[in-house]
Amino acid sequence: MQADHSFVSAPGAVPLLGHTWRFLRDPLSFLRSLPAVGDIVAIRLGPFDALVVCAPELVRQVLVDDRTFDKGGFLFDRSREFLGNGLGTCPHKDHRRQRRMIQPAFHQARLPGYAREMSAQARAVADSWRSGQAIDVLAEMTTISLGTTAATIFSAAPSELRESLAADLLTLEGGVFRRMLLPPRADAVPTRGKRRYDRAQTRSRQSIHRIIADYRADETDHGDLMSMLLAAQDELAAPGAAGASLSDEEIRDQVMSFLFASTDTIGKALSWAWYLLGRHPRTAERLHAEVDAVLKDGTATFEDLPRLEVTRNIVTETMRLYPPGWLLTRTTTVDTELGGRLVPAGTDIVVSPYQMHHRADLYPDPERFDPDRWAPERAGTVPRGAHLTFGGGARKCIGDAYGMTEATLALATIAARWRLEPVPGRKVTAAPYALALGPKGLYMRTVARDGRGREASDRGPRTDGRSEAPSTVAQVPQRGH
Numbered sequence: 300m301q302a303d304h305s306f307v308s309a310p311g312a313v314p315l316l317g318h319t320w321r322f323l324r325d326p327l328s329f330l331r332s333l334p335a336v337g338d339i340v341a342i343r344l345g346p347f348d349a350l351v352v353c354a355p356e357l358v359r360q361v362l363v364d365d366r367t368f369d370k371g372g373f374l375f376d377r378s379r380e381f382l383g384n385g386l387g388t389c390p391h392k393d394h395r396r397q398r399r400m401i402q403p404a405f406h407q408a409r410l411p412g413y414a415r416e417m418s419a420q421a422r423a424v425a426d427s428w429r430s431g432q433a434i435d436v437l438a439e440m441t442t443i444s445l446g447t448t449a450a451t452i453f454s455a456a457p458s459e460l461r462e463s464l465a466a467d468l469l470t471l472e473g474g475v476f477r478r479m480l481l482p483p484r485a486d487a488v489p490t491r492g493k494r495r496y497d498r499a500q501t502r503s504r505q506s507i508h509r510i511i512a513d514y515r516a517d518e519t520d521h522g523d524l525m526s527m528l529l530a531a532q533d534e535l536a537a538p539g540a541a542g543a544s545l546s547d548e549e550i551r552d553q554v555m556s557f558l559f560a561s562t563d564t565i566g567k568a569l570s571w572a573w574y575l576l577g578r579h580p581r582t583a584e585r586l587h588a589e590v591d592a593v594l595k596d597g598t599a600t601f602e603d604l605p606r607l608e609v610t611r612n613i614v615t616e617t618m619r620l621y622p623p624g625w626l627l628t629r630t631t632t633v634d635t636e637l638g639g640r641l642v643p644a645g646t647d648i649v650v651s652p653y654q655m656h657h658r659a660d661l662y663p664d665p666e667r668f669d670p671d672r673w674a675p676e677r678a679g680t681v682p683r684g685a686h687l688t689f690g691g692g693a694r695k696c697i698g699d700a701y702g703m704t705e706a707t708l709a710l711a712t713i714a715a716r717w718r719l720e721p722v723p724g725r726k727v728t729a730a731p732y733a734l735a736l737g738p739k740g741l742y743m744r745t746v747a748r749d750g751r752g753r754e755a756s757d758r759g760p761r762t763d764g765r766s767e768a769p770s771t772v773a774q775v776p777q778r779g780h
């Protein structure tokens with residue numbers, strides 16, 4: 300069903316394409332411009348009509364009433380093709396059972412174990428750098444988050460399976476956003492990209508099924524998420540009854556959800572943090588002073604977390620400015636009312652944490668990078684429902700504590716060893732054409748803080764296969780915060 304056209308429409312629509320061109324050219328500016336148009340704004344993207352909900356109280360209504368505003372809409376309908384029916388994508392009718400069964404894997408008591416892996420992965424990447432290197436920050440941070448995800452989800456999986464999954468993940472992530480806006484018929488055209496995408500989808504599913512089969516055969520509790528999923532029982536179902544435990548297909552879909560939800564979000568959040576610190580040296584100095592005072596042997600641990608307040612506030616503020624989950628969609632399951640207007644069943648609804656986080660009425664001086672917003676004496680002034688980094692309502696992120704823990708430990712562990720300086724002349728832009736919002740073109744130079752790193756002139760070629768910045772870079776001014 301089409302969106303109700305009595306809603307005010309965003310300006311700049313052109314015949315047939317609607318707002319697609321405006322959105323594709325600069326989706327973040329487009330989203331930021333909409334609250335000035337109305338509380339609920341009609342847009343048209345490719346074949347999709349949608350309503351963008353801008354008013355905070357209406358956004359809350361959408362997120363809290365997940366029966367009426369169910370998972371769906373152009374983002375999640377296409378994501379389901381490769382994520383399957385896991386916790387992040389499943390409809391309301393399947394959600395409560397899945398959440399009940401999976402929640403114990405994210406219990407507070409599991410975090411110290413996961414934190415050990417997080418610290419180890421960050422330390423390994425920080426140890427692999429040499430002073431004076433220009434590193435591809437997003438690639439390095441993704442190595443940390445991917446390594447941690449693999450270690451906490453399926454620690455016992457063979458390394459070749461983990462590596463092939465990692466490669467497939469990147470292919471799928473890049474492809475899904477592009478396909479999202481294509482009409483299904485255009486998407487069916489067997490281009491090279493489409494074939495690569497389809498192969499990655501088939502292979503990743505096969506890889507996960509192989510890991511599940513190995514775990515089932517072995518029966519050892521590895522203390523990871525896979526072991527928890529295999530043991531998960533629905534407490535409301537009789538033992539042995541249909542649906543009392545998770546099937547292989549359900550476990551596969553959960554694993555896909557976790558892989559995507561954790562790798563991309565945390566890798567990108569950490570990258571933005573370094574970008575912002577490079578532009579705010581005084582905040583970087585406060586970070587370094589904190590880790591020097593708190594960390595015992597240069598690696599942040601779970602026990603250090605309560606004292607890493609500056610680090611945590613930097614992470615929180617970074618994700619306010621650049622929320623990895625920048626766009627969420629829903630679909631209405633019945634005719635309903637929103638802001639006093641009728642919204643027909645089957646309408647696509649868009650909520651944007653990015654848009655919300657950049658509203659001047661919710662966050663004074665919203666474009667300013669100000670980690671102290673999140674200091675205890677000020678954090679209480681953020682209006683209820685305005686902070687959407689992890690979403691809200693029953694579909695709120697299940698990995699929020701995991702994500703904050705990993706980002707804080709990784710930032711602190713790296714900051715203990717390294718300062719990262721911007722590479723002059725590099726143009727860094729926000730690249731939203733993915734499920735998570737990341738920086739494009741972010742290369743930074745490593746400066747050793749403890750005298751252990753070798754100087755730039757000592758530097759030999761990398762041997763780990765990860766990328767380094769080209770030695771000559773275009774002189775393009777940076778923009779942003």
Ligand code: HEM
Nearest residue numbers: 386387557560561564624627688689690694696697698702
């Ligand atoms: C900094 C890191 C993270 C960010 C910014 C983030 C963001 C989000 C957001 C915004 C949502 C809500 C989506 C919606 O309402 O449509 C969400 C849901 C979800 N996230 Fe995260 N996430 C992060 C880390 C993680 C991690 C580490 C995991 C798992 C290992 C995870 C798993 C999930 C799952 C399964 C859902 C769906 C929950 C449900 O519907 O019940 N996330 N996340």
